[in-house]
Structure formats: C-alpha cells, structure tokens
Amino acid sequence: MSGTFVGMPAFPEAAREAVGNPTLRGNLRHATHTIRAKRAKAVAELSDWAALREAGKRIKDHTLRQLDRYLVQLEESVTAAGGTVHWAADADEANRIVTRLVKETGESEVVKVKSMATQEIGLNEALEAEGIRAYETDLAELIVQLGDDRPSHILVPAIHRNRGEIRDIFRAEMSEWGRPAPEGLTDTPAELAEAARLHLREKFLRARVGISGANFMVAETGTLVVVESEGNGRMCLTLPETLISVVGIEKIVPTWRDLEVFLQTLPRSSTAERMNPYTSTWTGTTDGDGPRTFHLVLLDNGRTDTLADEVGRQALRCIRCSACLNVCPVYERAGGHAYGSVYPGPIGAILSPQLRGTQSEIDASLPYASSLCGACYEVCPVAIDIPEVLVHLRERIVEGGPVTREGNKVVLKPAKGHAAERAAMRAARWAFGRPGVLRTGQRLASRTRRFHPRTLPGPGKAWSGTRDLPAVPAEPFRDWWQRTRGTIGEGGAK
Amino acid sequence: MSSRERILGRVRRALADVPQDDPSYAEAVARDYLREHGDRSVAETVELLAENLADYRALVHRCGAGELPSMVARLLADRKAATVLVPPGLEESWLAETDVTRVPDRGESTAHELDRVDSVVTACAIAVAETGTIVLDGGPDQGRRRITLVPDHHICVVRVPDQVVSSVPQALERLDPRRPLTWISGPSATSDIELDRVEGVHGPRTLEVILVG
Ligand code: SF4
Numbered sequence: 001m002s003g004t005f006v007g008m009p010a011f012p013e014a015a016r017e018a019v020g021n022p023t024l025r026g027n028l029r030h031a032t033h034t035i036r037a038k039r040a041k042a043v044a045e046l047s048d049w050a051a052l053r054e055a056g057k058r059i060k061d062h063t064l065r066q067l068d069r070y071l072v073q074l075e076e077s078v079t080a081a082g083g084t085v086h087w088a089a090d091a092d093e094a095n096r097i098v099t100r101l102v103k104e105t106g107e108s109e110v111v112k113v114k115s116m117a118t119q120e121i122g123l124n125e126a127l128e129a130e131g132i133r134a135y136e137t138d139l140a141e142l143i144v145q146l147g148d149d150r151p152s153h154i155l156v157p158a159i160h161r162n163r164g165e166i167r168d169i170f171r172a173e174m175s176e177w178g179r180p181a182p183e184g185l186t187d188t189p190a191e192l193a194e195a196a197r198l199h200l201r202e203k204f205l206r207a208r209v210g211i212s213g214a215n216f217m218v219a220e221t222g223t224l225v226v227v228e229s230e231g232n233g234r235m236c237l238t239l240p241e242t243l244i245s246v247v248g249i250e251k252i253v254p255t256w257r258d259l260e261v262f263l264q265t266l267p268r269s270s271t272a273e274r275m276n277p278y279t280s281t282w283t284g285t286t287d288g289d290g291p292r293t294f295h296l297v298l299l300d301n302g303r304t305d306t307l308a309d310e311v312g313r314q315a316l317r318c319i320r321c322s323a324c325l326n327v328c329p330v331y332e333r334a335g336g337h338a339y340g341s342v343y344p345g346p347i348g349a350i351l352s353p354q355l356r357g358t359q360s361e362i363d364a365s366l367p368y369a370s371s372l373c374g375a376c377y378e379v380c381p382v383a384i385d386i387p388e389v390l391v392h393l394r395e396r397i398v399e400g401g402p403v404t405r406e407g408n409k410v411v412l413k414p415a416k417g418h419a420a421e422r423a424a425m426r427a428a429r430w431a432f433g434r435p436g437v438l439r440t441g442q443r444l445a446s447r448t449r450r451f452h453p454r455t456l457p458g459p460g461k462a463w464s465g466t467r468d469l470p471a472v473p474a475e476p477f478r479d480w481w482q483r484t485r486g487t488i489g490e491g492g493a494k
Numbered sequence: 495m496s497s498r499e500r501i502l503g504r505v506r507r508a509l510a511d512v513p514q515d516d517p518s519y520a521e522a523v524a525r526d527y528l529r530e531h532g533d534r535s536v537a538e539t540v541e542l543l544a545e546n547l548a549d550y551r552a553l554v555h556r557c558g559a560g561e562l563p564s565m566v567a568r569l570l571a572d573r574k575a576a577t578v579l580v581p582p583g584l585e586e587s588w589l590a591e592t593d594v595t596r597v598p599d600r601g602e603s604t605a606h607e608l609d610r611v612d613s614v615v616t617a618c619a620i621a622v623a624e625t626g627t628i629v630l631d632g633g634p635d636q637g638r639r640r641i642t643l644v645p646d647h648h649i650c651v652v653r654v655p656d657q658v659v660s661s662v663p664q665a666l667e668r669l670d671p672r673r674p675l676t677w678i679s680g681p682s683a684t685s686d687i688e689l690d691r692v693e694g695v696h697g698p699r700t701l702e703v704i705l706v707g
Contacts, residue, residue, distance in 0.1 A: 055525055193684055193687070283671055286632065300504065
C-alpha cells in the first residue's frame with residue numbers, strides 16, 4: 001500500500017491519542033450515531049433483507065472461488081466494448097501504468113472521483129512526483145486534500161472535521177489550488193458546499209483526463225458501476241476525453257442481473273438511503289457520449305494473497321458500505337486515522353493486515369483493534385464474519401503459520417520476541433484498560449466468548465500470568481443489543 | 495512473465511482448495527429475495543414513485559398528455575430560464591408553448607457552453623417506484639449524459655404508467671447494459687459536512703419530474 005502511513009504509530013498509540021481529542025470524539029459520535037439510526041430504518045423497509053444479504057454473500061463467494069475465470073471473461077467483454085485492460089500486480093506497477101497513460105494524453109492534471117483503490121496505492125503522490133496534479137472532487141475528499149490530511153472514514157472521509165474547521169480550511173487553502181473561497185464565507189453547510197461547487201467546477205470544465213475507481217464490474221457485459229451522491233462522479237466519468245479506472249480484482253460480479261442485489265443493499269447500508277442520488281454504469285466507450293478512450297487497470301496489490309487464506313478471503317466480499325465502521329465501539333472512540341490504513345474500522349482491521357502482511361507494528365496490531373462484540377458482522381450486507389477473521393489473524397500473528405506473500409507461500413514465525421507481539425500485547429492492554437471500550441466490548445456474543453482467554457496464548461502467557469484479564473460477562477451481545485437498542489441486528493444474522 | 499499471467503497464476507494457486515466441481519453460478523447463487531416489495535395496483539405504484547421522488551427532494555408534477563406543453567412552459571418560466579438544452583429526439587410538442595431559446599445537444603459543444611445553459615428537458619428510459627429513481631439511457635429523447643449534469647435545472651418527463659417499474663430487479667431487467675446509464679434519485683446531494691444534507695454540489699440543484707398520463 002501507499003507510503004502515506006509509513007511511520008504511523010501502531011493502533012494502541014494512535015488510538016490513545018485520538019481518544020484524548022474531545023473534538024474528534026464528538027464529531028465521530030454524532031456522525032456514527034446519526035448514520036446508524038437512519039440505516040436501521042432504511043433496511044427495515046425491505047422485508048427480504050436477510051435473503052438479499054445471503055444472495056450478496058453467495059454471489060461474491062462464488063465469484064471469488066472462480067475469480068480467474070471471471071477475470072478473463074471481464075477482460076474479454078471490456079475489450080470487446082472498446083476499452084483497454086491493464087494488469088497491475090502491485091501499487092508501483094499500477095502507479096506506473098496510470099502515470100504513463102496520463103502522460104500519453106499530454107496532460108498534466110487530472111480530476112478524480114473518490115476511490116479507495118487509488119488511495120491504497122498512493123496514486124496522487126505518485127502522479128505528483130511525475131509532475132501531474134490530481135484533483136480530488138468529492139466534497140469530503142476536497143476537504144481532506146486541502147487540509148493536507150488523510151481520510152478517516154470510507155464513506156464520509158472528512159467525518160472527523162466539523163463545519164468550523166472546514167470553513168477555516170477553505171478560507172486558507174482554496175486559493176492555493178484554484179478559485180479562492182468567496183469573501184465572508186460562513187460555516188453553514190450550504191455555503192461551504194457552494195464554495196466547493198464553484199472551486200471544483202472550474203476544474204471539471206477543463207479536465208481532459210478523469211480517474212475513477214468502481215463499485216462493481218460485470219464480467220458478462222464488461223460494465224463498470226460507480227455509485228455516488230454529488231455528481232462529481234458523473235463529471236469525472238463523462239466530461240473528460242480519457243477515463244482511467246483503477247479497480248481491485250475482487251470487485252467483479254458475474255452478471256448484470258447480480259446488480260439487482262447490490263444496488264438494493266449498498267445504498268441502504270452505507271448512506272441509509274433507498275438509493276443514492278447518482279449511479280453511473282458504462283460499458284467500454286460510447287460513440288459521441290463520454291470519454292473516447294477508456295482504460296481499466298485491474299489491481300492485485302495483496303488481493304491474491306488474501307484470496308489464498310481460506311478463512312480470511314471472505315474479507316474480499318466487502319462492498320465498502322462502511323456500515324461496520326458506524327457500529328463499531330472501537331472505531332467510534334479511536335477514529336479512522338488510528339488504523340493507519342485507507343481501510344479503517346472493522347473491515348480495515350481484517351483487510352489491511354491481509355493486503356499488506358503483518359510485518360509492521362501497525363498491521364500486526366490491527367487484529368487487536370476490536371472488542372469482538374460482533375456488531376460489525378450483524379450489519380454487514382455481505383455477511384463477512386469479521387470477528388472470525390480477527391481471531392484467525394490473531395492466532396496467525398501469535399502462533400505463526402503458513403501465509404502467502406506476493407504469491408509465494410511463506411511460513412510466518414510465531415511472534416515471540418517480535419515487534420508484532422509487543423504491539424499485540426499493548427493493544428490488548430489498551431482495550432482492557434479502557435473502561436469505555438471495555439463496557440461496550442465486554443458484551444460479547446457467546447460464540448466469541450471462548451476466544452477471550454483468561455491467560456493469553458503463546459508468548460502472552462508470561463504477560464498475563466502476572467496480570468488478571470477482565471472476566472467476560474455472561475450476557476451475549478445479541479441480548480445486550482436487544483436490551484439497549486430495542487432491536488436485533490436487522491441483518492438476518494445466523 | 496506478464497503481470498496478467500502472474501496475477502492469474504496467483505489466483506489459481508490461491509484457489510487450490512476449490513474443487514473442480516465447485517457449484518456452478520446457477521447452483522451457487524440463491525435468489526429467494528423478492529422481485530418487488532408489497533402488493534400494489536398500477537396506480538399505487540405510480541403514487542409510490544411520486545412520494546419517493548418527493549421524499550428525496552425532487553419536485554414532482556402530474557398532468558395529462560395534453561397539458562404537458564403548458565406545464566413545461568410554466569416550469570421554465572418559473573425558473574426564469576432564458577435557455578434550454580434539447581436532446582435531438584425530444585418530442586417536438588413538449589416545448590411548443592415556450593419561447594425559451596433552445597440549445598441543441600451537439601457533440602462539439604464544450605462543457606463551458608453547457609455551463610451557460612439554464613435548464614434541460616429530457617424524457618427518461620424508466621422510473622423505479624420503490625427507490626424514487628429515474629433512469630436515463632442516452633436515448634435520442636434524453637441526449638448525452640453531460641446535458642443532464644452541467645445545467646443547474648433538470649426537467650424530466652416520465653410517461654406513467656408505461657415507464658414505471660416497481661423495483662430495482664424489474665428495472666435492471668428492462669435496461670440494456672451496453673448503453674451508458676444514469677440512475678438519478680433526487681437532485682445532487684452531499685452529507686459530507688456534519689451529515690447535514692445539502693442539495694446540489696456538482697450536479698443540478700433542482701430536479702423536476704413531470705409524471706404524464
Ligand atoms: S465489511 Fe461489510 S459492513 Fe464493512 S464495509 Fe465491507 S461490506 Fe460494509
């Protein structure tokens with residue numbers, strides 16, 4: 001992944017800092033609680049939610065199990081529709097391909113629609129190094145970019161900023177990048193949005209190269225799908241002459257019809273809407289409408305390694321709805337930055353260490369950034385058992401074992417005396433030592449309770465031998481949820 | 495070895511545990527979810543469409559076929575529109591009662607030219623009642639994708655009940671994936687600032703839907 005996060009402190013340190021920041025905590029609590037309540041309502045409108053969730057899970061699982069076949073089929077259909085397909089084994093290769101494609105157009109600036117894949121590979125920085133300016137056009141990404149900041153949420157990247165902070169950033173930075181903020185800009189959301197509209201419109205109208213990700217790619221037809229709200233996606237997808245989409249290989253669905261599942265579950269799970277304001281689909285190029293040249297860059301960058309792990313591979317089903325972030329007690333307190341990766345929250349805690357490996361302290365500590373309360377699994381629209389993968393990864397870190405890195409089988413040493421172990425211990429201490437986290441975290445699902453040891457396994461034994469780990473209460477998570485929220489996770493839990 | 499071969503090779507090795515006779519797509523994917531939600535008459539489905547469009551802040555109008563030209567003229571006048579973008583195949587009569595200057599949807603018009611136009615009038619491919627969505631497929635009466643994006647005011651005409659489906663599954667069934675599609679549910683919106691919903695960041699700030707029939 002990108003170098004953006006190199007040097008990040010491991011999760012416990014980063015989280016400790018975040019927990020001590022009252023503005024950040026306030027912003028986060030407001031945001032996550034608001035989305036959570038709205039989402040439950042949007043999901044309750046569909047009486048067949050459990051069946052949709054099961055179908056989404058099965059479609060993605062089936063696709064992953066036959067991914068080679070679907071990738072080849074996708075390549076054929078995109079090519080037949082007039083697009084060009086490129087394959088990138090890692091971040092560097094993807095960045096090289098995109099840089100070359102932009103240079104071939106003779107342009108030195110590009111407009112971008114929010115894409116986690118391009119954040120993951122550090123594309124903006126790579127382009128910058130080659131003299132190409134990449135403008136983020138999603139309002140939140142603009143706030144992040146102008147603030148020289150990092151996104152902290154999948155869907156609401158500037159969730160950690162309040163309106164006053166945003167006004168200050170706009171006033172101070174917009175003029176550096178183009179059209180300045182209007183005189184006397186206040187902090188009302190409408191005025192801030194208008195300032196962003198004017199600032200970015202200037203860029204859209206002259207843009208000749210657009211860069212996007214995609215939410216889905218349809219193998220059968222070669223269609224790409226982008227789901228968004230603001231229209232910046234449509235701008236980037238239709239106004240430029242050249243469109244370059246960088247998409248992880250796990251984003252495939254087999255057929256056009258499969259979209260009927262995800263176009264129902266994704267908007268309701270993410271922004272709690274019946275449907276997001278704009279969804280664009282395109283298949284190659286269309287004469288006279290939209291870009292004349294279309295490139296699709298298929299990105300591996302650790303995904304095949306993740307696929308090789310039979311327990312962990314389910315993380316690749318993720319459709320990035322961010323529902324799991326909004327229910328996570330640890331995310332709510334620690335914030336997205338503490339995870340040190342573009343994928344924060346529960347999904348980040350299982351995806352990042354798989355994509356990047358667990359050599360670094362931050363990656364080794366991520367599987368511990370959870371209280372295993374199970375709320376993330378309950379809301380996940382593709383039923384990823386995040387607690388199961390967390391526990392699997394913890395075992396892997398502490399006990400070692402075979403893993404695949406860059407396509408090769410390697411045997412991970414047990415974490416004894418290793419930085420990872422220290423990170424893990426610190427993380428455990430962090431979680432267990434914080435009454436707030438603990439209070440929520442202790443209400444564990446009975447099925448995960450067995451994973452909470454009295455003594456820590458492996459090298460942790462000595463550590464826990466002289467310390468008491470808190471006892472796990474008997475009340476299962478689901479009972480607690482029902483008692484405190486008045487409703488069972490509507491996700492059709494098993 | 496090319497990256498294509500390298501990645502496909504890695505995928506195949508990663509899937510060594512998957513048996514040769516792994517269930518086929520048809521066997522693996524259960525589709526016991528609903529084709530539509532609820533049991534509604536045609537009129538109720540149209541009513542639901544109107545409600546859901548309005549719930550997402552589209553302005554909804556209804557009229558009979560004969561009243562459409564005057565309705566379009568009135569909406570343009572209310573906006574004080576001086577210019578209106580017209581897709582090549584738009585029904586002539588729809589604009590018969592307005593004298594707003596027409597700007598044809600031309601391939602060579604630049605984005606800056608489109609930015610100076612006040613309004614756009616289009617038809618649609620279909621509308622989805624359960625989600626309050628109109629879908630454009632770039633047909634001659636809808637024009638290229640950019641014309642419904644850059645101007646600040648979009649008037650979209652839906653023929654009811656013919657163009658109305660209940661649900662997302664029914665919509666996908668009727669759409670052609672080879673055409674570029676734009677699904678529109680309410681005007682452009684953002685909730686990026688403290689989750690307060692603000693209409694119109696980049697797309698049209700006003701979406702007016704006329705249900706005709
Ligand atoms: S893991 Fe599930 S809930 Fe979390 S972002 Fe991915 S799809 Fe959504």
